[in-house]
Amino acid sequence: MSVISKIRVAINGFALPLINFPKPFTFVGPDSSLSMCEEIVGLGIKRIIIITDGPLFKLGIANAVVDKLKGAGVEVDVFAEIEPDPGYELVLKGVERVKAFKADAILAIGGGSSIDGAKAVMMCHANDCHPEKLTGIWLYAAPRKRGLPFFAIPTTAGTGSEATIAAVVTNKQEGIKYFIADPKVVPSMAALDPKLMTGLPPFITAPTGMDALTHAVEAYISTMAYAETDELARMATASVMRNLPMAYSDGKNLQARERMAVASCMAGLAFTRAGVGYVHAFAHQMGGLYHVPHGLANAIIMPYVLDFSKPNCAHRLADLARIAGIGAAGNSDEQLADAFIARIRQMNADMQIPTVIKDLKKDDFEKIIERAFTEAHGTYGVPRYLTRDDARAMLAKLMP
Ligand SMILES: [Fe+2]
Structure with missing residues (x-):
């Protein structure tokens, strides 16, 4: 542990309380995910892409949300390919889907991997780059573009990814996990809907x-x-x-x-x-x-x-x-x-x-x-x- 590392931590400790970290506007309670959909519709979103994982989607957990959005006239595409510990290739595949669909917003539904994967997709799409270029802790200093309007519905209670400035992406070749840390990845709204969590084993x-x-x-x-x-x-x-x-x-x-x-x-x-x-x-x-x-x-x-x-x-x-x-x-x-x-x-x-x-x-x-x-x-x-x-x-x- 070098002196420089200790100084870095001391500087962080001094600076962090001064930073105004964004917080998602949070909906809480049974069916709060549907309440959030109403707000999304109210924002004038027309084409939203849901980023989630396949098994979760097959279980029908996102169905009520999809129906609610479609019922309000929003076009919905579902990228249900997120795997545990999403890798660079998967993120790039997601970016292609966002482009092909011409989405005007992104909604992550799932556990930490889905929300982190969606954050990475959003940032790579906005900045037209490989996820590797975004890893590291940059905070407000990073000259990066803000992504599409971004919302999250966690279906596990654990990662807290809906509230964090971080997304973990994995370099599968190296077997190493890297952080994308940027306040721009915090969703603008999140719904903590316990009804979507009762099926968790x-x-x-x-x-x-x-x-x-x-x-x-x-x-x-x-x-x-x-x-x-x-x-x-x-x-x-x-x-x-x-x-x-x-x-x-x-x-x-x-x-x-x-x-x-x-x-x-x-x-x-x-x-x-x-x-x-x-x-x-x-x-x-x-x-x-x-x-x-x-x-x-x-x-x-x-x-x-x-x-x-x-x-x-x-x-x-x-x-x-x-x-x-x-x-x-x-x-x-x-x-x-x-x-x-x-x-x-x-x-x-x-x-x-x-x-x-x-x-x-x-x-x-x-x-x-x-x-x-x-x-x-x-x-x-x-x-x-x-x-x-x-x-x-x-x-x-x-x-x-
Ligand atoms: Fe953790």
């Missing part, structure tokens, strides 16, 4: 929900956190810890689904400002190398990173324990931090989330560490820096 509800929790926790312990992100992260943490077990065990519980959707969005607003940390930096490598789903990798890795980070952020983890109702009066910060990490391990166990990355190979350790450090150092405000030896020891614990 428990094995998707669990890791996506833990992704939201990771966003909230990493934003809260970040050295770049500030008052606004603290508030969002605390509320999101408490809500996920209370509602995720309910959404997992009873997927039809509309109230738990809605609260998870709101928590996920709040966690998205928090981490897009305060950043994430090592959990994400290592989880991205597990996704790129072994195709471990993002939320699952986060859920598995989070307790190990928190164990390591605790000496420098016990008081912050203790705050989260208190607000989530974990621990007892009179407990020290250290005890509360331990109880908080133990609760995360218990949530994982209750939701059948493993404790190790089954495909992790010792031969890949150096590559993983190199890439995770490149991603994290100088970018994320991690509370305690890993040395290479620390990272090797942590990865050893993640071995099957």
Whole structure:
């Protein structure tokens, strides 16, 4: 960890609270996706392209939205080809569809991959470029054009992508995930419609929900956190810890689904400002190398990173324990931090989330560490820096 990287993080920590990050106008509640469609029609949109994934579309989840838009006289095309971890080629294919259809707006419907893929399509279309040209953190300094009017309907409660300035795209040849980070990718409107989430099976509800929790926790312990992100992260943490077990065990519980959707969005607003940390930096490598789903990798890795980070952020983890109702009066910060990490391990166990990355190979350790450090150092405000030896020891614990 170089001095320059530490200075970069310090500058970010100073500048981030001064930046006015855009927020989507958000519709919340059952059928809020249809309310948002009415607003889209009211904007005078005539030709909208829906970007989503094939299996989701075949399940009919987008049907009511498509019918609503068509019923109001809007021409609708559906690009239902988004795959998990969308790659450059897929993004370029989406751009061609947007051009061929002559769309005047883009609506993303789906999980993080669909929304991230749609963000990348929108930006590549507007700037007539390859996605590789857009990767990196540029914020307002980037001389890029704003894309078509963009809206999002998340169908999982986890990524918070509807609220973030980031899109993750994968270079499939290298097996590396890259960020497009730009405030211009934030949708102008988003709908958090729990009715579209009741069909999610428990094995998707669990890791996506833990992704939201990771966003909230990493934003809260970040050295770049500030008052606004603290508030969002605390509320999101408490809500996920209370509602995720309910959404997992009873997927039809509309109230738990809605609260998870709101928590996920709040966690998205928090981490897009305060950043994430090592959990994400290592989880991205597990996704790129072994195709471990993002939320699952986060859920598995989070307790190990928190164990390591605790000496420098016990008081912050203790705050989260208190607000989530974990621990007892009179407990020290250290005890509360331990109880908080133990609760995360218990949530994982209750939701059948493993404790190790089954495909992790010792031969890949150096590559993983190199890439995770490149991603994290100088970018994320991690509370305690890993040395290479620390990272090797942590990865050893993640071995099957
Ligand atoms: Fe995430």
